[in-house]
Structure formats: C-alpha cells, structure tokens
Amino acid sequence: SAVISQKPSRDICQRGTSLTIQCQVDSQVTMMFWYRQQPGQSLTLIATANQGSEATYESGFVIDKFPISRPNLTFSTLTVSNMSPEDSSIYLCSVEEPGQTTYEQYFGPGTRLTVT
Amino acid sequence: TQLLEQSPQFLSIQEGENLTVYCNSSSVFSSLQWYRQEPGEGPVLLVTVVTGGEVKKLKRLTFQFGDARKDSSLHITAAQPGDTGLYLCAAKKTSYDKVIFGPGTSLSVIP
Numbered sequence: 001s002a003v004i005s006q007k008p009s010r011d012i013c014q015r016g017t018s019l020t021i022q023c024q025v026d027s028q029v030t031m032m033f034w035y036r037q038q039p040g041q042s043l044t045l046i047a048t049a050n051q052g053s054e055a056t057y058e059s060g061f062v063i064d065k066f067p068i069s070r071p072n073l074t075f076s077t078l079t080v081s082n083m084s085p086e087d088s089s090i091y092l093c094s095v096e097e098p099g100q101t102t103y104e105q106y107f108g109p110g111t112r113l114t115v116t
Numbered sequence: 117t118q119l120l121e122q123s124p125q126f127l128s129i130q131e132g133e134n135l136t137v138y139c140n141s142s143s144v145f146s147s148l149q150w151y152r153q154e155p156g157e158g159p160v161l162l163v164t165v166v167t168g169g170e171v172k173k174l175k176r177l178t179f180q181f182g183d184a185r186k187d188s189s190l191h192i193t194a195a196q197p198g199d200t201g202l203y204l205c206a207a208k209k210t211s212y213d214k215v216i217f218g219p220g221t222s223l224s225v226i227p
Contacts, residue, residue: 043217092158101166102147107158
C-alpha cells in the first residue's frame with residue numbers, strides 16, 4: 001500500500017490565523033481525500049482533492065474555509081483558514097488504491113491541530 | 117441518522133478476555149472495511165470483506181460479513197494491551213460511492 005506522510009504532525013495556532021497541511025504519497029494516486037476527526041469522534045470527509053481541477057467539497061465545508069491544492073498525483077495541501085477553537089481536530093489525508101477485490105483507503109498519520 | 121452503527125461505543129476488558137464488536141446498518145453494502153486507530157496515529161486498514169457470509173482471520177482477529185451484507189462483526193480472542201484503540205468500520209454501497217465511516221468502538225485492554 002502507499003506510504004503517506006503529513007506535515008506538520010501537530011501544531012498549536014492562534015485564532016484568526018491559517019495553517020497549511022501537506023500530504024505526500026510515495027506513489028501516484030488518482031483519488032486523494034481530506035478528513036477531519038474531532039476529539040472522540042469518527043471521521044468526517046471534508047473534500048476530495050482532484051488533480052488538475054478544483055476540489056469537491058462535502059456538505060458543510062466550503063472552499064473559502066478549507067482551500068485545497070492538488071498540483072500532481074503525489075501531493076496535496078489543505079489550508080484551514082481564519083481558525084477558531086472549533087477547528088481543533090485531527091486532519092487526515094487519505095488515498096484510494098486498488099485492493100485484491102475492491103478499492104481500499106489508506107490514511108496518513110494525521111495532523112493534530114489545536115487552536116487557542 | 118447514522119448510516120453505520122457500531123456497538124458497543126466503549127469497551128474496557130482485562131488482558132486475555134475475548135470480545136466482539138459489531139457494525140450494523142439497514143443498507144446493503146458492496147464492501148466493508150475494518151480499521152484500527154491507535155492514539156496519535158491515522159487509521160490502519162485491517163481487512164476488507166466483500167462477500168455475504170465471508171469470514172476472514174488475521175491472527176487473533178476474526179471478521180465476518182453478514183449474509184445480507186448489511187452488518188459485520190469483529191471478534192478478538194485473548195485480547196492484549198496492544199489491541200487497545202479505536203475500531204472503525206467503513207463501507208460503500210457501490211464501488212463508485214464514497215466510503216461511509218461508523219462512529220467507532222473504543223477498546224481498552226488492561227494488563
């Protein structure tokens with residue numbers, strides 16, 4: 001399976017600032033996704049990062065708040081803009097790869113964001 | 117309304133005990149995955165099941181997909197502290213759909 005790395009692994013940010021999270025994959029992948037995991041919760045899909053076009057956002061998430069770049073098939077960034085304490089979460093990058101019988105998703109180690 | 121339900125929500129057991137966690141839905145899925153997420157890490161894929169009634173074993177872990185492909189169970193034999201983590205089930209209705217995640221079962225195995 002693909003090896004996925006994220007930077008930074010964690011950060012503490014002041015409200016009103018922005019943070020850009022990087023996701024690097026060791027192989028070319030078509031589908032890349034960004035998820036948010038709030039404390040003690042499951043995963044919520046923010047958007048699908050499309051190479052060469054705008055990201056596709058899920059209900060409740062907008063491009064102005066979470067701009068995403070996907071310049072090539074191995075890299076993506078997610079920016080959390082104008083942060084508030086409610087944005088404190090783990091942000092996870094994920095890729096989809098063909099498995100033995102169906103496509104499977106693999107995750108990076110996550111970026112733990114705390115907004116003060 | 118959660119499309120995927122997991123039970124129990126929390127489970128704390130002694131080392132050496134057996135346990136089963138469940139993932140249920142009223143929908144039929146084409147595939148279902150189980151992940152384990154340890155504190156401070158991303159979810160790690162444990163298994164994918166696609167056929168109704170399918171049983172897969174991974175060392176002390178046994179996964180079963182329901183005959184109707186609406187539910188699944190994960191059984192752990194002789195739990196160890198290293199099994200501690202958040203167990204997430206995830207499923208797709210068709211291969212073209214996005215993955216849906218359950219709310220998770222938080223397991224704590226006490227030495």
